[in-house]
Amino acid sequence: MDPLRSGTRPEPRVEARPRLVAAPRRLRVCQVMSADLWAGAEVQLATVASYLVERGDIELSAVLFNEGELAVELRRLGVAVTIIDERENGALAILASLTRWLRTHPVDIVHTHRGKDTVLGAVAARFAGASGVVRTVHGLSEPWRGWRWLKNEVYEAIDGLTLRCLTDRIVVVSQRMAEGHERSGYPAEKVIAIPNGVHLERVRPARMREEVRLELGIGPAVPLIGTVGRLSPVKGHAHFLEAARLILQREPRARFLVVGDGPLRDQLERTARGLGIGDACAFVGARPDVYDLVAAMDVFVLSSLGEGIPMALLEAMALGTPVVATAVGGVPEVVAHRATGLLVASGDEPGLAEACLELARDPGKARTLAARARRAAEQSFSHERNGAALCEVYRGITGDPGGRGRRGVRSRLVRFARRVRGAVAVAITLRQRRRMEHIRREPGPLVTALRSAKRILIVCHGNIIRSPFTARLVAQTLGDDRRVSISSVGLAARPGTPSPPAAVLAARRRRVELGDHVAATITREAVAASDVVFVMDIPQLRAMRKRFRRDRAKMFLLACLAPALPLEVRDPFGGDDASFQECFDHISACVRPIVGRLAEGAAR
Template sequence: MSGRVLHVVKVAGISGAENHLLLLLPALRDRGWDVAAVMLHEGEPGAEDFAVRLEADGVPVERVRLSRAFDPRAFARILRRARRDRPDVVHTHLVHADFHGLPAGRLARVPALVSTKHGFNAFRDRKAFATADRAVASLADVHVAISAGLARYLAESEGFDAATFEVVHYGIEAGSEPPPLPGAPRLAIVGRLIPIKGHDVLLRAVARARERLPGLTLEIAGDGELEQELRATAIRLGLGDAVTFLGRVAPVDPVLERAEVVVVPSFGEGFGMVALEAMERGRPVIASAVGGLPEIVDEGRTGLLVPPGDVEALVRAIAELADDPARAAGMGQAGRSRALEGFSQERCTERIAVLYETALAGGERRFRRRSSQARSSANAASNASTKSHGAR
């Protein structure tokens, strides 16, 4: 079975969700689905990069610029597009896309609506946002979470029923055989420089670990609001010659391959794509036991898990692996096998395709039952989402 799918996504840059879509949409097209995308954006350079890459892989992209959190003109464009093209499925990704794409899809009488939740966000604890998000989500026929950990988080923070989510992990494609570990105590962290990623915790842990491993170094790949603060912290901790800030790096494989160990010390991760990318490159991972990370990192076999924010536990884990190259290499090999066997892009694409087929099989029945909800839910989205500007 195949059909026409319109993906609606809000893009500010290319990170986990965007990399997932850059793999998923062309893969769905290759399976026979007629795939197109509407990209909501606010003029960020990374958004254009995303669109260009999708188009290079044969997926047409309509760029729609937002002027506010809920933009009536953007909503109208999506509605016109859905009415004109008559897709079988509208699939939304991230908050802005949900609030624009799900009501538009329902008003356009699209047979099946699918929504994927991708990440942890501080604003999800706000009662007004949670109420609005659940109202808009009620329009979707299929709810996808990228990890069981994220489904539990959404239940705790917003009041969703975790059992209603279909869990579909991100996938990864196999690269060439990775080089061996360097055999030196080198760490790497890849991600935006924002509070939830835990860079400050890692810097403090590195400073402590260097008391035992004076040759320990760290490369930080990424940019963001905390860059100057983190640079100052590194200097204050005496790490000026041990820590290198690389800025935004694409592709990240060279950074991962230079590392003996990749660290993901986040306070929240819907999935944790960096951990999977590191494993595919044959690198052991030290990660926080939060969100989707415990579903990726097999504790003691492909890496180590530590409580989020626990500097002492992170110091012990760093010393344990950085001081034992043989064990680190064994974990790296096991990690690559786990990544390719358990998290293949083929498996991810197959799961999404099956969800589309199942949703379409019952689409007409659902439409008759739920079409009366469309106008009231669209109004709820318009009124409440203005409070969540800047949300992902």
């Protein structure tokens, strides 16, 4: 029926209207950094900033403690940069200024990068009411000496407390670094591995390869082997120079290029002259045309003793230059041996020389590896991939209902006080790790102790797997040399407990018999009578140093002389056969250099 004729009113027609969804508020992120160098961390921050400024949902700012190249680059990208000059302000003055700045320029996330800016930035962020604090750990700290070492140790200890108590997320640049932080007591959910990234469109040479080599006085057929990095101890340039000497013995035409500056430049130049290779080496300092120089090399070398994921390595891969690198830190996560480059053990100068010669003499192989490396950089190490992962971290903090939010100062201080005790333990653990890593870089005291040692004590937790296997393997390898006594004990051993069957079977495959072994507990007398004491991991080192304070100087990790291996030997107890095999492989590799040093002492 017609509704008009029936006297009824028709239902009003309602047009469907699209629902308006509010755009998410722009996330305000402030990068805080000391920025006193132009090194890998600064390059990575500039690289990720080039991605963040292009995103419409991020509002980026920066507070730096030094004017320099990073400040110039960030301003070029359009980032608002504020300088609180550390040369004119002490730590407390910087903290006060930074807190005032954050209160007058409210931000959601404060992102820090090194120890000093983390301590000051995190505290200022909490006082100013920022929602979250993120810290990126880029790699190892410099092995300073003297007053700078002491000053750095203080900052590192405070930094450990800050990471534990005042940061929401710890971003590390490699999976190996993430595992190390988790072993040191940081919660796994707080530690996130995000590899560094390179801006592939910007990492390009501006000049032809031939032009650059002509400027350097190097002919097209001359092998040019080079490295880029800050001239500091951790970069291992002394090993690069020794490898160069070995290369020249077999390839006299080779030339070597060292790009970068730093505290060791004069010393390294003297070393090159002392090795008789000064005329073949060019130290060109820090250069703005670094991409041109790397693209002109036949082989790029990374000789570092420790790394996160080095930007110089990623840039060489992006430029299509064949790479030879030491297998340290996160480097094996970037370079697949004989697939995208060649890897050698840290400090292995003959191996480094051999790898460089292999690529220099086989251009076809070098081109193949370089092309694969470029594809790997495109697929896994782009600045877009890195930046997007970082944005997820930021959003995860601000969107976390259990996040910190804008708590009052008093409640934050109470929370801080409650967690100090646990943080102190973490700081001690980190300090012991750094001490052992320092011994890896400079093993002189341990080598000297082994050469004169008469009694070696091997310690693990229960004295049923790791320490007895190690002790018997060392004794068997020494053979008839009875000059050195080798014994093993456990920190928490139950006397008389036998080795588990899985350990006995795994050891027998290596011709080490544990079937007759029973556990023995540690005693003060055993420690005092020993010349060198080896333990398996950092917690055991902490426990030993606490219980036997007078004998601290003789305590070392078993892996101290094997820098290419993980620093700690994991306990396979309760694991499957593969766990025991992996553990015993690790121990066997650690034992070789120890036995070598003991044998040197016997030969004297």
